[in-house]
Amino acid sequence: MEHIDFSLVDWSRAQFALTALYHWIFVPLTLGLSFIIAIMETLYVKTGNPEWKRITKYWMSLFGINFAIGVATGIILEFEFGTNWSNYSWFVGDIFGAPLAIEGIMAFFMESTFIAIMFFGWNKVSKKFHLLSSWLVAIGSNLSALWILVANAWMQNPTGMQFNPETARNEMVDFWSILFSPVAINKFLHTITSGYVLASIFVIGISAWYIIRKREVILGKRSIVVAGTFGLIASLYLAFTGDGSAKAVAQYQPMKLAAMEGLYHGSENAPLVAIGILDDVEINVDEDHFIAELPIPGALSMLAFGDFDAFVPGIYDLVHGNEEQGIISYQEKIKIGKKSIDALKAYKVAKKEGNTNEAEKQLKIFKENYKYFGFGYYAGHDPHELIPPVKITFYAFHIMVSLGTYFILFFALMLFYTLKNKIQDKNFILKLAVWTIPLAFISQEAGWIVAEVGRQPWVIQDLMPTIAAVSKIATTNVIITFFLFLAVFTALLIAEFKIMLTQIKKGPEEISKN
Amino acid sequence: MLKKIFNFYKEGFLSMKTGKKLWIIIGIKLFIMFAILKIFFFNDFLSSKFDNDKDKGDYVIEQLTNINK
Numbered sequence: 315m316e317h318i319d320f321s322l323v324d325w326s327r328a329q330f331a332l333t334a335l336y337h338w339i340f341v342p343l344t345l346g347l348s349f350i351i352a353i354m355e356t357l358y359v360k361t362g363n364p365e366w367k368r369i370t371k372y373w374m375s376l377f378g379i380n381f382a383i384g385v386a387t388g389i390i391l392e393f394e395f396g397t398n399w400s401n402y403s404w405f406v407g408d409i410f411g412a413p414l415a416i417e418g419i420m421a422f423f424m425e426s427t428f429i430a431i432m433f434f435g436w437n438k439v440s441k442k443f444h445l446l447s448s449w450l451v452a453i454g455s456n457l458s459a460l461w462i463l464v465a466n467a468w469m470q471n472p473t474g475m476q477f478n479p480e481t482a483r484n485e486m487v488d489f490w491s492i493l494f495s496p497v498a499i500n501k502f503l504h505t506i507t508s509g510y511v512l513a514s515i516f517v518i519g520i521s522a523w524y525i526i527r528k529r530e531v532i533l534g535k536r537s538i539v540v541a542g543t544f545g546l547i548a549s550l551y552l553a554f555t556g557d558g559s560a561k562a563v564a565q566y567q568p569m570k571l572a573a574m575e576g577l578y579h580g581s582e583n584a585p586l587v588a589i590g591i592l593d594d595v596e597i598n599v600d601e602d603h604f605i606a607e608l609p610i611p612g613a614l615s616m617l618a619f620g621d622f623d624a625f626v627p628g629i630y631d632l633v634h635g636n637e638e639q640g641i642i643s644y645q646e647k648i649k650i651g652k653k654s655i656d657a658l659k660a661y662k663v664a665k666k667e668g669n670t671n672e673a674e675k676q677l678k679i680f681k682e683n684y685k686y687f688g689f690g691y692y693a694g695h696d697p698h699e700l701i702p703p704v705k706i707t708f709y710a711f712h713i714m715v716s717l718g719t720y721f722i723l724f725f726a727l728m729l730f731y732t733l734k735n736k737i738q739d740k741n742f743i744l745k746l747a748v749w750t751i752p753l754a755f756i757s758q759e760a761g762w763i764v765a766e767v768g769r770q771p772w773v774i775q776d777l778m779p780t781i782a783a784v785s786k787i788a789t790t791n792v793i794i795t796f797f798l799f800l801a802v803f804t805a806l807l808i809a810e811f812k813i814m815l816t817q818i819k820k821g822p823e824e825i826s827k828n
Numbered sequence: 829m830l831k832k833i834f835n836f837y838k839e840g841f842l843s844m845k846t847g848k849k850l851w852i853i854i855g856i857k858l859f860i861m862f863a864i865l866k867i868f869f870f871n872d873f874l875s876s877k878f879d880n881d882k883d884k885g886d887y888v889i890e891q892l893t894n895i896n897k
Contacts, residue, residue: 375846382850386858393861393870400873404888433847434840481881482888652895659893691895782892785873795869802860809853817846 323784325792326398331766332796333390335759336803340384340810342758345459345506346513346548347377348452352445353540359445369533370448371436372822373517378433379817383810388462390799398792402773402783407483409475409492410465417461424454456506463505467498469774470765471566477684479661479677497562501765504555507548508758511721514545515747515754518728520818522747525738530821538732546725552718557617563768564618564626567775569700570768572629573707575614578602580628580636586613589712592705603704629704633697644689644697647776651690654683688777702770710763717757724750 351373358366392414395403403410431439431447439447468474473495474488486492518541521534563571571577576592577584579602590607612622619626625639635643657680664673692700728747731737737744769775773783844851874884 378847379850382847382854385854386861389861390865393866396872396874397870398873401888401891404874404884405892430837430840434836434843438836479889480885482885482892655893655895658889662889662893693895782895786891787873791869795865798865798869802857806853806857813846813849 322787322789322792323780325789325796326394326784327780329398329792329796329799330391330394333387333394333799333803334762334766336799336807337384337387337391338758338762339755339807340380340387341459342505342509342512343380343516344377344384344455345509346511347373347380347516348448348455349510350513350517350541350544351377352448352452353544354537355445355448357540359441365532365536368822369536372533373537374432375817376520376814379810379813381429383806383813387803387806398785398787399773399783400785402778404482405484405778405783406469406774407475407478407481407485409468409484409486412486412489413461413465417458420454420461421458424451424458428454459506459509460502463502464493464498466765467495467501468492469772470501470769471495471497471562472774472777479658479680496558497566500555500558500562504552504559505761507552507555508761510548511545511552511718512754512758514541514548514725515721515750517541518545518725519748519751522728522737522744523818524821526741526744526748528738530823531738533822535732535735535737538728538737542725542729542732546722546729549718549722549725553722556715556718560617561619567769568627569629569632569702570707570764571618572627572632573702573704573768574711574764576603576607576704576708577614577626577628578630580626580631580639582615582623582625583612584614584618584624584626585609585611586617587712590708592708629701633701644692644700647686647689648692648695648697650683651686651688652693653690654680654687655690657683684777686776688772688774688779688782691779691782700771702768707764707768710760710767714757714760714764717753717760721750721754721757 351370354366354370354373357363358370395410428447428450431444432451435444435447472484474486474491475484476487477484492498517537521530521537521541524530525534560571563574572580575584575587576590586609587604588608588610590609591605592603593605614626615624616622618624627636627639627641631639631641633644635641635646657676661673661676661680664670664676689700724747727743728737731740731743771779771781773780841847841851874887878884878887
């Protein structure tokens with residue numbers, strides 16, 4: 315790592331962000347819509363009412379379009395691991411490989427069998443077997459997401475592994491602690507329920523469009539009742555899992571929490587900023603950076619640690635340390651990390667020379683200091699470089715939370731007027747429902763921006779920063795592929811949008827004729 | 829049994845309308861991904877440089893421990 319080309323790191327990060335954000339346009343809709351369809355089909359099988367079958371088949375056609383356009387877009391991320399992030403890919407070893415392999419196998423079997431029955435099996439298999447297939451598609455796609463989210467959670471909170479200095483790989487020693495780490499559980503539940511919320515808004519928005527046009531009013535109202543109920547339950551649970559995620563972040567990634575809240579100076583009874591505007595300064599941690607803010611006293615301490623009097627560290631405390639609170643400064647962590655890296659290097663030399671005693675001594679030092687291994691790469695750097703982009707994280711977090719709160723009210727409102735049979739008279743609310751669809755996608759992307767930008771510069775929390783993870787490849791290659799992806803994904807998105815809009819405009823009647 | 833499964837898929841694909849358009853998109857997408865991007869732009873970096881895991885591991889260790897600028 316004699317020469318780290320920061321433009322290479324930045325372009326590689328930009329490329330990964332681009333592909334991940336595009337991929338995440340398709341995934342949450344698949345996760346949520348599959349369950350909504352399964353619920354609708356259950357109503358059909360239970361009641362025998364053919365209208366429910368028509369409704370199910372209609373939403374299935376939109377599910378199919380999204381699935382087809384989105385399928386395999388995630389594989390590009392795996393290409394990038396091997397090409398752009400080879401040090402990282404090697405370093406994570408089977409921790410990342412095993413969950414991804416399980417995900418791949420599950421996705422393959424689910425897609426080639428149960429989705430085929432779901433689409434081709436009407437009138438060819440029994441009603442109950444068809445229904446079972448629809449539920450298995452929903453459960454399978456969500457379980458498929460579990461493994462990739464477990465892998466992501468491990469990067470945020472590496473646990474259950476041991477580094478093997480012979481192979482330079484982390485090896486899994488406790489599968490269950492990786493699978494059931496608090497970060498993994500919260501991440502999985504929070505992410506999939508956000509998909510349910512998005513899909514519910516998608517169904518309600520399109521149903522509202524039909525009702526505005528006085529077409530398919532029964533389909534629209536019934537779909538709103540199913541998606542509204544599902545969405546309301548999911549959005550309340552989303553808030554609950556969001557709280558769990560915040561507590562996990564407070565415990566394992568305090569810098570991310572400080573960035574999410576723009577908290578520069580920690581305190582007991584720390585306030586939660588409901589609304590705030592930050593100035594342009596990113597790096598200076600000695601000052602408060604709010605131009606305007608609306609704080610709720612004590613709420614951050616309560617949300618992060620379940621105690622109004624709990625101390626929440628700010629960016630300043632984390633960088634400079636806080637003896638009173640037992641927080642080690644970044645400078646100290648850099649020293650520890652550097653010691654670990656140097657010991658690993660000395661261990662390899664001693665092994666090569668056949669000096670067993672020295673090798674054992676160095677290995678012990680390496681292991682004792684491994685916790686902050688990644689900090690060592692910042693030896694000789696300004697520790698402020700370890701602060702994530704605060705403004706992006708802060709605004710993305712507040713956009714996500716504000717929209718999440720709005721969605722709860724939105725579902726309650728849509729359900730109330732639909733169950734009162736007054737929704738067809740509420741033109742403003744129906745139009746609001748249509749315009750809420752893009753907001754749902756924005757909140758999804760904002761959530762991932764909080765999760766990923768907020769943990770910078772870490773690829774693996776405290777162990778590997780992006781500068782150590784990146785491959786030594788030509789920056790030009792990364793720039794070329796960045797724009798290639800931009801073109802390919804934009805074309806796919808336009809294709810999805812056009813086919814989806816055509817299908818919606820046709821409506822269920824035309825689709826069933828086809 | 830196998831024939832039944834084959835016919836199930838065959839009839840399903842043949843009866844598609846919008847689905848045919850989607851399969852064309854999937855085909856183009858997979859072609860771009862595997863026949864262009866993977867082959868020309870996304871070689872596995874370590875596999876393209878080294879033949880065995882030991883050499884790959886040694887290279888990564890060297891990369892991870894050589895932090896002098």
